[in-house]
Amino acid sequence: MSTMSNPIIEEEFDEATLAAMYEDTFRNFEEGTITEGRVVAIQKDRVIVDIGYKSEGVIPMNQFLPDEIPTLAIGDKLQVYIEQREDSDGNLVLSKEKADKMKIWEELEVSHQEEKEVQGKVISRIKGGMMVDIGVKAFLPGSQIDLTPVRDLDGLVGKTFPFKIIKINHRRGNVVISRRALLEETRDKKRQTTLATLAEGQKIEGTVKNITDYGAFLDLGGIDGLLHITDISWGRVGHPSDMFSVGDRLEVLVLKYDKETGRISLGLKQKSADPWMDIAAKYPEGNRVAGKVVSLTDYGAFVELEPGVEGLVHVSEMSWTHEVRHPSRVVAVGDAIDAQVLHVDQQGRKISLGMKQTAPNPWDIIQARYPVGTRIEGKVKSVTDFGAFIGLDEGIDGLIHISDMSWTKHIKHPSELFKKTQRVEAVILRIDKEKERLSLGYKQLTPDPWESEIPSRYQVGATTTGTVAKIADFGVFVELEGDVEGLIHISETGQDSQSKLEEVFKIGDTITAKVVKVDIEERKIALSVREYSQETDTQDLEAFNSSQGSVDHSLGRAAKNKEGTAEPENE
Template sequence: MKSLGAGGPCLWSLGRMSDNLPTDSRDPMNPTLETAPSANLSELYAQSLRVITEGQIVKGRIINLTQQDVLVDIGFKSEGLISRSEFSDPASLKVGDEVEVYVENVEDEQGMVILSKHKADRQKGWERIVNNFKEGDIIDGRPARKVKGGLMVDIGIEAFMPASLASFKGYANLDALVGQQLKFIILKISRARKNIVVSHRDYLVKEKDQVRQKLIESLTVGERRSGTVKNLTDFGAFIDLGGIDGLLHIGDISWGRIGHPSDVLAVGQQLDVVVLAVDRQANKVSLGLKQLFPSPWQHAEEKYPVTTKIKGKVVNLVPYGAFVEVEPGIEGLVHISELSWSKRINHPSELLKVGEEIEAVVLAVDAKNQRLSLGMRQASGDPWQTATEKYKPDTKVVGRVRQLTDYGAFVELEDGLEGMLHNADISWTRKINHPSEVLKKGKMVDVVILTCEPDNHRITLGMKQLMPDPWSQLTQQFQMGSVVEGTVTKVAGFGLFVEISKDVEGLMHLSELDLGPSEKLDERYKVGSKVRAQVIKLDELERKIGLSNKNLPPASTP
């Protein structure tokens, strides 16, 4: 800051001082000139000066203006010169205006007092902030300029806002924010460094929370609201209600079955929804779309009475049955036990495929609980009603082996009817441990009907009954004590099974085997090896032949 002239300011100060001199000390011919001794004049001049200290904010008056500077009198021995750029509205300045300035130095090398309008404003702004605001308060401001890492914001003084705190999401265009009047939240006030950090993002978050809270308080279960599809997920869609997001679950989008929300909705789509539930503590809202339309279950009992035959599409297969869509919004369950009259089905996928069209009969309908029970086997009629006439005992039939179990085979006689062929009824003479020893799945076999019980949905079959019982002949062919020669068919822990004729086996028990003290059964005898044995047991009732190779008579020589 410098003087406008070498002596101008000093003369102005002396003139002001003379206004305070006693009237008798003035020259009556010239009131502006003093007649008091020079010593008294200096003393009076000194008394008229204000006490000014560095760092003080004082009031002054503009006494002169140039294009670049403003001359301010603060009642001190010299004036101060301030650049116009330190004033917020330099064009409005005029001589005589009162301003507050900051005293940087009471006297520089030219004898001028050094003043600053900018520092005065900053000091006053700082005092206003610390006296009236605290961390967490909302304050108005205007981003003034872009700096490294963020923006300097004018809130009365300059505060710093990091770039990451300028926008609600991510980093905003900082240049676009400069000059805008915005609201901020004070994050930090450092009294030691006299700096302040603010955030526009925190204000936006707080404002959004307030809007959300106000909105959620206004929501009522059952009311209709408009919203915008914000996001789609596998389990539903999030709908923006104008400040809070509600979940539209996939099950509440349509009365009919949909694979994914994107099948019927799109991001940005405007739609009306119904408020299903509001959790104000968790700020969660459940919405429904299908509730805007009548439920198809309202007239289900009148439309689908029991015994009605319907057509539908298989939409889902589960271990306990198949879900069939009768119409959009109405699905019925065909329980696994209602798929077939006699087929043993472990999973519905053995019989049905998703997307397949089927016929079924309505077994029960409960519109209140939205349940529809269906039967598929009833649609084709009950084959057991005519089974007694078609499958009388001793009737010879042909069937397809459908399933093999440890205890026998299920043979399909016709669609919907199966019979059970037990292991014991496969062969007269051979011990069958598993039907796979004789039968193959899918093969056609000749069988005879042993029993038919339509009330119990049971038919028993036999294979060995297709031929005469050979045991009467076997007792003649293999008499007690006779020596036979056969082939080892199985080595068990308790002995050997030996085939002594086609499909005729005898058991050579471990106690009847000729084994040395150190010999092991499975090392001495192998499947397929030939052995000589003596018949020691022939039980026609139990269908068993006992053999032994101990104390065998010597083989006859030719």
């Protein structure tokens, strides 16, 4: 049996040819390059890959992502990196991890050249900015994070954003990215679109970007507009932050657009009709209305009657009977109240309201129930330097002025007669309904002693005795019987001009003087120690002279008897 020979097997090659053929098998398997391989075996800790080389390569299992391992199957094609064609044991060393990274770098370089977006996840905060994972670690400078400075950088960690590569160096492994560049591009596109369609009178939506004392800035889509505080509401706005928060979406009206400066004025209240139009017809004076207290000031309470319309209840219009020092003692924010329209100023956009007018006026009751001269009884509510306030059952306080406390006694302070909570009687003197004042008298409970009693008791020329009550620069006040005061003028004290009254007279001293004047209209009694002393001296002299004459007469009779001339005992 003849055997056919294989020409290829039988072909003889020289040594040079064989060497060339051997080298050709390594031509496509250079170290440091990426090639495609096929999974031929999956073991516990490694994956065997055939790249068409004389030997198969091994990739450690830890180079595969956790979500890749369950789906890995024999026959799968992989991009691998040739690290070594032969290690010390003659094995082919492959790396999937390096192949993936080289592929990522290639894609990043393409994205950089073509200015494409890349997705990245912020992984940490570092000095000067943030570290972001875009497949490789990239640096995000702080100035490139947003259009405006970000206060809470830590709050970005873990979030994913689109970025733009602004610098890349594969050899050094450096990548610098920017989020701001993309935001600026987006803003500019929106700005152009917004400006192309913007017109005065147009309704447009915006996002509250910033809030100030004078208004709120809205992002209208790449361009900002100002919603001034005066254009927020037809009613009163304390502060824009009371109405909005940053991030709120609002539909507003374009009031003015200056193309040269780019300034845009916005309005919110202009979306609805002005509620102050024909306000006088809607809220006639004298009508009773209902509202809600929205704010308090030292001088009153603002009450919302409807959205955009507020009225003021002044503190003086809150109570008929009590002096309201602060509205918080009567109402609180949020209270629903009834009030009466007192005055409407449509041009000034003001409405004056009254709360007390919704209840009966107690001054009408007082005027009808207590005519002037009526005796009343009440409790002392308070004592001041000028008088005592007496509370009546109707809730009104009347004043007993210090001048109406005593006909005769000089009252230094009302507390000498009245104490708080003390019940007293008084007489109605005057009722002033307009000024809401009630004047009472205490001394009027008894007849005026100056009309009859005092003039008859203290007649000019009579001598009286009293107690020193007060010493002044111009004289001495003396308390007489019946709580009447008399004045000894300094010229009537009988002292020379060099003497000081305090050195001669003491409080509490008993003193006798002569009544020199009684002024009923002025209710004053003038006394004189000087005249009293002169009169006493004259009386003493007359008494002395009288007694001296009797002595001389007795001596004469004795002399005659001695001479023997008898005189009858009774002539």
